């Protein structure tokens with residue numbers, strides 16, 4: 001019996017289409033390994049894998065295509081080798097590279113029937129979203145965080161894109177909470193990592209995204225004091241080679257700074273005042289405790305003497321490393337760097353003890369300081385399965401039945417789904433029109449682009465501006481300095497995107513516009529932005545012209561941002577390692593995730609759960625809105641046939 005008999009029986013004619021398809025999977029990590037296995041076993045004909053990373057020991061608990069022998073080897077290559085053995089009929093290609101590399105251009109993206117994102121950071125996700133929109137290729141975006149997962153089908157012009165809903169900004173804490181009035185373990189952990197560690201061993205905390213230094217009349221005085229304290233700490237750093245280095249730090253931050261805080265009596269009227277520590281007392285209580293031995297005992301909460309011993313020992317280890325560094329080099333906190341983690345864990349706990357806040361085990365502090373939500377293999381596996389079920393709908397051209405699927409932590413209904421939302425008219429990525437041209441960037445000038453493409457071909461007559469990556473290249477009103485520069489001189493590479501902005505003020509219909517109205521129906525209002533993809537082609541004389549397009553009119557100016565159906569506070573630093581203080585029970589949506597996507601603020605209902613966040617809908621309401629509150633497989637009839645073959649209709 002051929003190996004694909006069962007899949008063929010299950011998928012019917014879709015099987016042939018899948019066999020002939022060429023798909024791309026970006027990211028071969030937690031979701032990627034599961035997804036690749038599914039794609040290979042389903043029989044997708046040609047699968048390209050791109051991943052920039054190498055395999056780490058910590059990946060092995062869930063990235064099952066990799067073993068101990070693969071550590072330090074490229075993920076994409078090993079994933080291809082391992083998964084290739086599952087089905088010899090599938091052609092696999094792997095690239096150990098960043099998906100943002102210029103070689104992965106729009107033309108290359110266009111060569112795929114479908115793209116899967118299995119990434120862990122906002123930046124790469126946004127990039128792939130942009131490229132798929134430009135290439136007009138459907139994208140299946142996915143991600144997980146802990147028990148939560150999400151799969152989103154994206155098709156330019158038909159569904160919301162990844163950027164249609166703004167992503168949450170990183171969570172930050174007011175500097176005074178961290179430095180003067182902590183009340184939770186996370187406040188002490190952020191203090192130890194972003195303030196104490198950074199001042200003593202790293203780069204000053206002023207740039208830390210976790211601290212919000214905004215001043216107001218109440219905290220201005222305190223902020224000035226805090227700046228002075230930080231300055232003193234910098235001076236202590238000078239004593240790094242002294243045997244008393246740990247003592248100097250200790251007496252400064254756990255004795256003198258606390259005494260100063262206590263002297264601000266108003267601060268403690270409604271709060272429990274902290275208790276300054278005495279170095280001699282604490283150090284003698286720790287005389288027989290081995291800090292280096294204890295540091296391995298990471299599951300248990302250490303007592304005062306134990307925390308002190310780890311603090312003193314890790315300070316010694318870090319000081320030694322600092323002294324070995326070249327001039328100007330500093331250390332940075334890394335959850336996987338034991339010395340930095342020991343220092344942060346012990347210092348955070350010492351501070352917690354003096355503020356009478358619960359202390360935490362080193363293991364817990366590692367999760368919190370590293371902003372980690374543990375990745376769960378089964379969540380990845382389920383999410384990867386959902387990706388493939390949605391891919392079937394895309395491959396069948398049945399987008400209207402595609403679903404946005406959510407995996408929740410619920411004992412009643414683990415999987416919920418809803419129809420994909422339509423594109424957001426104001427989205428800067430998909431609310432634009434697009435054209436592509438080829439240019440010889442060494443010869444064509446910006447003026448050629450303006451004249452030949454924008455004015456003559458696209459028909460812009462009024463005021464316009466042209467930008468690229470947030471930089472203004474041209475403005476017909478007041479910036480035409482670069483019109484004679486070649487595109488190469490302006491930094492254009494193999495493929496560069498520029499955006500033409502119609503600068504017509506949509507409140508004001510001036511006379512000139514009125515005249516143009518008659519001349520050209522397209523000039524009736526302000527146009528949407530037009531993104532022009534310019535690819536370098538040395539064989540082109542100057543620049544090609546795109547086929548004629550009718551540019552859409554821009555929607556009316558947005559007065560107020562559309563209300564979002566926000567749920568609980570989440571935090572992301574935009575690079576995938578994020579989220580502190582996540583109130584999991586409250587979350588119906590997730591922001592940035594460990595394996596996964598940047599989840600969006602969206603209203604969903606989990607059947608049978610009382611609490612689904614502030615915007616809970618009744619079952620009736622939700623169906624009235626067209627959202628489905630059913631498991632995603634409800635529209636997928638699963639029939640168990642004889643021989644155990646599953647038919648998916």
Ligand SMILES: Nc1ncnc2c1ncn2[C@@H]1O[C@H](COP(=O)(O)OP(=O)(O)OP(=O)(O)O)[C@@H](O)[C@H]1O
Pocket residue numbers: 026027028029030031032050051052053054056058059075097098099100118119120121124375594595596
């Ligand atoms: N720009 C990019 N180009 C290609 N691959 C990328 C890019 N950004 C991220 N990736 C890959 O996406 C994958 C995401 O997988 P995952 O979330 O499991 O992260 P991880 O790094 O394997 O795990 P962890 O960070 O939890 O140790 C990683 O293998 C990572 O290398």
Ligand SMILES: [Zn+2]
Pocket residue numbers: 160161162163164165423424427428429430431
């Ligand atoms: Zn969009």
